[in-house]
Amino acid sequence: MFDQILEKLKPKEQLESIYQIDFKALKHQGIKGLVLDIDDTLLPRQMLEISHVLLSFIEKLKDIGFSIFLMSNNMNQPRVAYIGKTLNLPFSTFSMKPLPFSFNSACKKMGLSPKEVAVVGDQLFMDILGGNLLGMHTILVSPMSPETLFLRQWMRNAEKWVLEKIESNKLGF
Ligand SMILES: [Mg+2]
Secondary structure: OHHHHHHHHOOOEEEOOHHHOOHHHHHHOOOOEEEEOOEOOOEOOOOOOOOHHHHHHHHHHHHHOOEEEEEOOOOOHHHHHHHHHHHOOOEEOOOOOOOHHHHHHHHHHHOOOHHHEEEEEOOHHHHHHHHHHOOOEEEEEOOOOOOOOHHHHHHHHHHHHHHHHHHHOOOOO
């Protein structure tokens, strides 16, 4: 039972940042779409300024031919909308990750099945669990900024604990 839960929380890949993802390999595996988390995955939670590095990174992904959908649990609609519009990408606010319906709806909007889509995010209990529940490819990246809010600090510690358990269970990545 515990092993089954760990299995659902296990990312398919674990990397330091989005810039380390091997997108050509993903393409080769049949991945055609990306569901990207915003806060602490694409840019630090407190930051609104979009760097040229991020902008050209997204452009490169579009050039490779990926469909991209920004999915955020953030309730700050103007923030998410500004980022979506600046990057010229579809987005959803207050997505209620890890519940499957928003992942499903993002896949539908991209015209892809969940198996053809990779989820990239910094939170095990939101991004990775949600993607795994639908059988999507899941990539965990390290959060870009330290957490200041008590509840999310607690969650990060719990996530670290789960990752250690996954490793000690020799489930590996
Ligand atoms: Mg995040």
